[in-house]
Amino acid sequence: MISKETIINRFIGYVTIDTESDPTSNTTPSTEKQWNLANKLVDELKTIGMEDVTIDENAYIMATLPSNVSHEVPTIGFISHFDTSPDFTGANVNPQIIEEYDGKDIVLNEAEDIVLSPDYFEDLLLYKGQTLITTDGTTLLGADDKAGICEIISAMEYLIKNPQIKHGNIRVGFTPDEEIGRGAHKFDVEKFGAEWAYTMDGSQIGELEYENFNAAGAVVTVKGKIVHPGYAKGKMINSMYIAQEFINSLPRLETPEHTSGYEGFFHLCAIKGEVEKTTLEYIIRDHDRGHFEARKEVMKKLTAELNSQYGREVISTEIKDQYYNMKEKVEPVMHIVDIAEQAMLDLGIKPLIKAIRGGTDGSQLSYMGLPCPNIFAGGHNFHGRYEYVPVESMIKATQVICKIAEITAQV
Known part of the structure; x- marks a missing residue:
C-alpha cells in the first residue's frame, strides 16, 4: 500500500x-x-x-x-x-x-x-x-x-x-x-x-x-437610546441590558458546552455592544427538523415578547437557514x-x-x-x-x- x-x-x-x-x-x-x-x-x-x-x-x-x-x-x-x-x-x-x-x-x-x-x-x-x-x-x-x-x-x-x-x-x-x-x-x-x-x-x-445538523444563523439587533448619563432617568435605553435579557431568556443548558449526541443547541458566537446598539450573532443547530424549526420560533417569539414589553420595536431578529x-x-x-x-x-x-x-x-x-x-x-x-x-x-x-x-x- x-x-x-x-x-x-x-x-x-x-x-x-x-x-x-x-x-x-x-x-x-x-x-x-x-x-x-x-x-x-x-x-x-x-x-x-x-x-x-x-x-x-x-x-x-x-x-x-x-x-x-x-x-x-x-x-x-x-x-x-x-x-x-x-x-x-x-x-x-x-x-x-x-x-x-x-x-x-x-x-x-x-x-x-x-x-x-x-x-x-x-x-x-x-x-x-x-x-x-x-x-x-x-x-x-x-x-x-x-x-x-x-x-x-x-x-x-x-x-x-x-x-x-x-x-x-x-x-x-x-x-x-x-x-x-x-x-x-x-x-x-x-x-x-x-x-x-x-x-x-x-x-x-x-x-x-x-x-x-439542520443549521441556521441568526443576527439579533437591539436598538437603544443614548443620552447624557447624568440626566438619563426615564430617557436612556441601554441596548446591552435588553440584549442581556434576550440571552438569559434562552435555555441556558441548550448550548454547545452542555449538549452531545442528537441534542441541539443555541450558540452565541459574538457580541458587539454599545448603549445605542448591540448585535448578537447566533448559530442554531438540531438534528431533528421539527425541533430545528421550533428553535427558530423560540427566538422569534422572544423577540416579539421583548418588543411588547418595551412598547416599541427595540429588537429585531434575522434568521437564515444554512443547511439541512x-x-x-x-x-x-x-x-x-x-x-x-x-x-x-x-x-x-x-x-x-x-x-x-x-x-x-x-x-x-x-x-x-x-x-x-x-x-x-x-x-x-x-x-x-x-x-x-x-x-x-x-x-x-x-x-x-x-x-x-x-x-x-x-x-
Whole structure:
C-alpha cells in the first residue's frame, strides 16, 4: 500500500500552504491565497495521471480516473475542501512529527507552555505507538481537510499504479470555502457527473456519517437610546441590558458546552455592544427538523415578547437557514453507506456510524442531487492549536477509498 513517507510528505506539503477562508469576503474563493494550493493540486492531479483535470473561475477542482472494467459501473466521487478555518490562524504552520507516540504529554511549544495532553484529550491514547503529526502550538494544523485531500490523491495514485484493482469511473472534487459554509454553493453537480460521492472530512478512524445538523444563523439587533448619563432617568435605553435579557431568556443548558449526541443547541458566537446598539450573532443547530424549526420560533417569539414589553420595536431578529440534515436524502439510497461500511470491515476497521454534530459539503450536496455521506479523514481537535492527525489513520482512509472503488465495481 501507499508508504508512510509518501503520506507524510504529501500532507506536510499541503498544510504549510496557508488557505484560511474569510467569512467577510464576497469573492469565491474568499481569499486569494487559496489559489496557491488549488493550483498545486491541479498540477499534482495531472502528474499522477488523472484525466479531465479542470479548475474553474471559483477554484473548484474536478478530475477523473477512468474505469478499467468492461461492464457498467456507477460513477462515484470523493470530495474534500482545501480551505482552513478562520477560527484560528493557518499561517506559517510548522508541523511536528511524533514517532511511536508513548501515550504521554506532547510539548507543542515549550516557550509558551503549550501541551497536548491525554489527560484532557483522551482520544490520544487510541494512537499509542503510532506516528502523530501535530502543530507547534501557534497555529492550527489543517488536517481539516487537507488530510482528506492527501488521502484522495494518494488513493488515486495507488489505483493508477495498480490496475489489477478493478474500479469504475471515479470523480474527485476539491472545493474552497467549506469552513465558512460555502463549499458547495458553486459546485457543479451536473458537471461532476457522479451517482453518489463521499466527503473525506470526518475525524476519528472508523467514522461513517450520513446524518448532520439542520443549521441556521441568526443576527439579533437591539436598538437603544443614548443620552447624557447624568440626566438619563426615564430617557436612556441601554441596548446591552435588553440584549442581556434576550440571552438569559434562552435555555441556558441548550448550548454547545452542555449538549452531545442528537441534542441541539443555541450558540452565541459574538457580541458587539454599545448603549445605542448591540448585535448578537447566533448559530442554531438540531438534528431533528421539527425541533430545528421550533428553535427558530423560540427566538422569534422572544423577540416579539421583548418588543411588547418595551412598547416599541427595540429588537429585531434575522434568521437564515444554512443547511439541512442529509439523512433525508441518503436514507433512500442506503446502499452507498453499506458499501463504505463493508469497505471498512474488509480492512479490519470498526465502523463508527454516528451523526455529525456539524455539517460538511456533503450535507448541501445531498440536497443538490448528489447523495454524499462523510468518511473519516483521521484528524482530531480541528480549528485550533491542539489539532493532530495519526499517519496510520490517513493510510487507512486511503485504503478505504480504494476498497470502496473496488466494491462498487462488483455491485
